[in-house]
Amino acid sequence: MAEEAILAYLEKEEEISNSENFAQQFGFSHEEILNVIRRLHGFKFVEAKDIRRERWVLTEEGETYAAVGSPEFQLFSAVPPEGIIALEELQKKLDPAVYKIGWQQALKNKWVQMKTDVPMKDVQPADDKVKDLLLRIQNNEVYCFEDIDALKRRKLIIQQVWKGNSVRKGPKYAPIRKRAATNLTRENLQRGDWKELEFKEYNFSAKGQPFEGGHLHPLLKACQTAILLQVRRQVQTIFLNMGFEEMPTNNYVESSFWNFDALFQPQQHPARDSHDTFFLKVPSTTKMLPEDYVERVKEIHESGGYQSRGYGYDWKREEANKNLLRTHTTAVSSRMLFALAQKPFAPKKYYSIDRVFRNEAVDRTHLAEFHQIEGLICDRGLTLGDLIGVLHDFFSRLGMSKLRFKPAYNPYTEPSMEIFSYHEGFKKWVEVGNSGMFRPEMLLPMGLPEDVRVIAWGLSLERPTMILYGIDNIRDLFGSKVDLSLIKRNPICRLGL
Missing domain, CATH: 3.30.1370.240 (Ribosomal Protein S8; Chain: A, domain 1)
Incomplete structure (x- = not known):
């Protein structure tokens, strides 16, 4: 019809x-x-x-704010006309998620301020520009790109x-298309209607479907051979040649304790928020943690120790028990170091290359999952100079001989350094990884000797692969939008890496 x-x-x-x-x-x-x-x-x-x-x-969240107002405006409206309210009372008035987002945005907008632990209004009144813009987008009205970018980063629009x-x-148009027959059947011969049939033209010179053989992906392990011959295997070879042994990284699901708490990462850290981490619904919590070690980690977080003041907050076991998709393979490193501390100490070199998961907006340089390369050395008396020397050795084998280091902050390393390499193609310095020395607050509760130090570094597998293959969009390399012709063009092996 x-x-x-x-x-x-x-x-x-x-x-x-x-x-x-x-x-x-x-x-x-x-x-x-x-x-x-x-x-x-x-x-x-x-x-x-x-x-x-x-x-x-x-989005669903954006539709909610278009109906009832943005979190910051809801929080601002919850403050009474006189402009002063107790913090506890303000929290009771709002949904926890609305309070958390609203408080950050209201402070950023300078709508409220804290004076002597009491929220106070800074302006009177405030305009809910977020709600107004969402309604304009809903009505297909004109908007500016700066506003769109702000709403997109808050995941309120897609x-x-x-x-x-x-x-x-077309050239063969007719009011009625007579369907051409493709086969001459026995029924056509029996009925005699074959005389009136119009058959589809056959192109006897057409070539058949070309045979497609297998091709090696530069990153994914679609088969074991792909690992052995591409970038992943080449990085593994570098670690093995440097005397490292591989850590077991086969568990994508990890507890918050090993992923965060054991790494001396406070429970209020933004990375532990659902906007950054994928938490599991089933099973939502773990029941297998070493209780004596848990108590020592709790103590170092709350009160400090080993010449550290700790964080000075009430550490909650229920937060540590939450299951998640691991955000870094350093969770595996914490398990390996704890196991190492239960035996007479022996120096170790460990590495891992496997998937990690972050609740991030997907763009040309970010995916919700990626591969992390991690290396660590555990020995007595290691220094920052040892770390810099190992990094020069490792990255030179990757073809990155020009390195620079920049001080950085990580909850579980001190000192910490970002690693930059000079990219000959881009003619500029690009960040290639992060590194540091694990903090005593992380190592000593495990039971490692006081003179033992751990140096470690990490980087994504995708970034050096993209540089190596001249790819500027990570979605061309990994995920549902992979360009299959790119895989076909790749050489079996690359010399000079």
């Missing part, structure tokens, strides 16, 4: 300007009309041109792409 409607319409009209409007006018689904247009275009009955429109639509067609008559 849809095909007849399209052909009949084009018999009288010059063009179908919009396939979606046509579908609505004649009572068809847009998907059905698109399928028919593709078929008619293939038979040259019509000429179809693609139409593409992009627009921003509200881009929606609409695709359709405009259609004109």
